[in-house]
Amino acid sequence: MSSLKNLCLSTKGILFLVVLSVSLPLGCTTKVQRISVDEIKDLSGAWNDTDSRLVSEEMIQDMLEQAWLPNFTSNRSSVPAVIVGNIRNLSHEHINVNTFIGDIERAIINSGRVEFVASSQERGEIRGERKDQDIHAREDTRKAMGQEIGADFMLKGTINTIIDASGKTQVRYYQVDLTLISMADNRKVWVGQKKIKKLVKRSKLRS
């Protein structure tokens, strides 16, 4: 009687088939590693937190260094109040514009060189709270209506992309345009532009 080793090719084939079938559903365990929020990690090549932070910081720094700011402060002897309006995502990706707006707001407020007023949505909530204070809050702690600061400028913008792809390689070109518009007369007092270009090579093989 032959031993197991002497079994024919077909049996080996079956063994191979079994090993293959068994190995297919095996997965990997999830690993989590905490990293610094400033650490640059490009995984997919898509717009990420680093892009959002760097673009907002650089553009706002540029905005605050231009002539419109000293012109305004010398004429009015006060710092301008800025509001962030609509920043449209016209790119190929579902970019979370809210985090980008958040980064812009942070960069503007932290500069201390302009005042920043709440957006229309936030204003609605605060006005509701003031109305509530009128009824329920102690008189000496009540905040009066009609004391809001009107914005002098509105910051609007777009995020655009151009994608050039060939096979597994893509060139992703991002262009962020921000415009600061005077609320009084619709003058564009500053136009900023920031470009990012990424070369993304996708793997041809996977596990």
Add this chain to the structure above:
Amino acid sequence: MLPSGTRVQWAGSLLGLLVILTSNSCSTYSKSFRRMEEKLAQQKPAQALEILEKQSHPDRDKLLYLLNKAMLLRLTNDYAGSNAEFEKAKNLIQYLSAASVTEKASSFVINDATRSYEGAAFEQVLVHVYEALNYLDMGDLDAARVEALQVDVRLQELAGDDPDSFLSVDPFGRYLTGLIYEELGEWSNAMIAYRKAYEAYQRHGEHYAVDIPSFLKVDLLRCSEKMGLRQEHERYKKAFEIKTWLSPSALHENGELVLLFHNGLAPIKREKVIRLLDPSSGHLLQVALPCYEKRPVSAQRACLVVGDKRFCGETMEDISAIAIKGLEAHLPAIKARALARAAWRFAAQQGFKKKNARKGSKQSGTEAIASILFNVTTALVERADTRSWLTLPGEIQMTRVVLPPGSYKVQIELLNKSGEVIHSDVFDSVRLACRKKTYLSYYWLSSASILGD
């Protein structure tokens, strides 16, 4: 050396293991869907979703799970949840576009269904289409525009992979992007999208019966006129024989109701076992191949009734025909793989027989079992890949009605082949705004579409 009893025991265990391993493939993917279809036919998508989530889904079918879940969430009006699943599906499609040596080997040895399902070309485009529709239903036109751009990138990739295939163009995908751009006032982009949709309908028309929708004809006339493309405009006028259309300014003074009727279910893949001649050995070998079975539909046409006027829809995407023709196009490659598998198994079987014949003795117990095992395994594992995105509708029809801004009571009527109304539904308050398109999606699946096993 193992005692003979142990060997027989081992071989028996192996047989058992193989039966367990292959039992999943015995029940084809399409059969496992029956209960969900029944719930959909009863207009209970939430219950269909519950069934889907209770079922086990191997990693190789993860994309199908995500696509079906996304579609069922859409049917329950959870558009944001649906898009979250579509996004996961898109990432997975991108990951699966890279080749896997292990999966290629397993598909050669076992069958095509052991590979991860990466979606047919038309299914990959429809991911973007349905995600865009979700955003339109949520009123987020800019996000729908993102999907429009992604449709373009995806179709460019498909054209790069196979420029001659009609599947690398998608008529409705292009048309929907045109509607999105036009509503955003991007006339140039809209013109390009409509033009590409027109070309796509013509290319698809070479493979199955499809008419150029009258809506597209009018859009081409309006956009080419607006863009000042005189020669192209005259060409369309001559080709379409349409004399009047609404100007952009007339359109802007009104609102527009866009009804998308998602009719029935996409065709179901079945398995057919045939014998093919192996040119290298001259033997007839048995292989299992997938084939589509179209599902009957009870509703032929959806019409919108507003006031005393009825506006009937036109087919924009015949998903059934695209799926069937797409599979036909891929069948030679599927056959070649199946034949190579069968030839490999046949050679192995012959080698086994010859070895025993040379010995000139009776087979040992282990060898006999191994021989039976091999034959059983061959029969069990030779299965066709019958996976497809089964919650897709069989076709998408569209009706567009231009009306002054306001709130309307609209009725949707479904007509059968004879033009009789078989079902109607009333929407009491559909709001239309100036320069805006209001999208209304309506799904209809009757028990007539559910096929037996």
